[in-house]
Amino acid sequence: MSAPTKRNTRQRTAIIDFLKTRKEFISAKELYSEMEDSKVGLSTIYRALSDLVNDGDLDVFIDNDGESRFRLCGSHHHHHLLCRKCGKSVEFQAPEAEALAERLGASEGFSEMEHRLEIIGTCQECA
């Protein structure tokens, strides 16, 4: 994990271990109920997720119901292809997007660019 700014507690370890076993995005509430055996409080889950996002260890996106969904991510910058029905996701890289962000931001006088690219479609099974 990069830039660990927090102590290693039982709860944090449990959360990270759980996330490692999980490929798809998950919400804080779902994490809470799927981890009930670990006896981790909901506040603690929210705090841990927020720290992990700040450390860059977690991907987030806000779904159509306004709920945040999380997933461990690699260290490379990447994007997601998501199925609008089942939520299945595929990571991909897009050097075009990186370049575009730099070029376009610079031309408008912006600095410290970040970018987000999401492709949403219907996957084969759900079509």
Added chain:
Amino acid sequence: MSAPTKRNTRQRTAIIDFLKTRKEFISAKELYSEMEDSKVGLSTIYRALSDLVNDGDLDVFIDNDGESRFRLCGSHHHHHLLCRKCGKSVEFQAPEAEALAERLGASEGFSEMEHRLEIIGTCQECA
């Protein structure tokens, strides 16, 4: 306006007219207070915004506080360059992104692709 599914009431007209005068994104609450002279209820504002989004007349994005922000948009597909400090936004088109979405989605067996691209940076005044 495309595909008008609703009646033209005083309130809806007032909301659309207000949005026409407004270049930047605005939240429902802000719209409510800036339009208080027009005596439009908050529920009505939410309903109208939601309908306009469904009709494709309004762009939305969810800001970092989880609040939705709206703006009238043209009919062409476009993306946004946003300032992370002041929220100033610039529209741009990115044919690369369109192509990428099609190509990548298809290669994973996805169909009916949509995509979102956002570039976030710090604008000159806020730097």
Added chain:
DNA sequence: CGGCTTATTGACAATGATTCCCGTTATCAA
């Protein structure tokens, strides 16, 4: 191994955007 200092936890309350409810009001066609 104890004790100390301080970050972390967790139960619960509070917040805040959005949606729901429902009696009232406006619109429109006949």
Added chain:
DNA sequence: TTGATAACGGGAATCATTGTCAATAAGCCG
């Protein structure tokens, strides 16, 4: 004008997320 129905609006309800704060546990030092 009237009746049917869509839209309003204000307040209550919802629900994810954040704040509070006393109790607990990490990491550390001797």
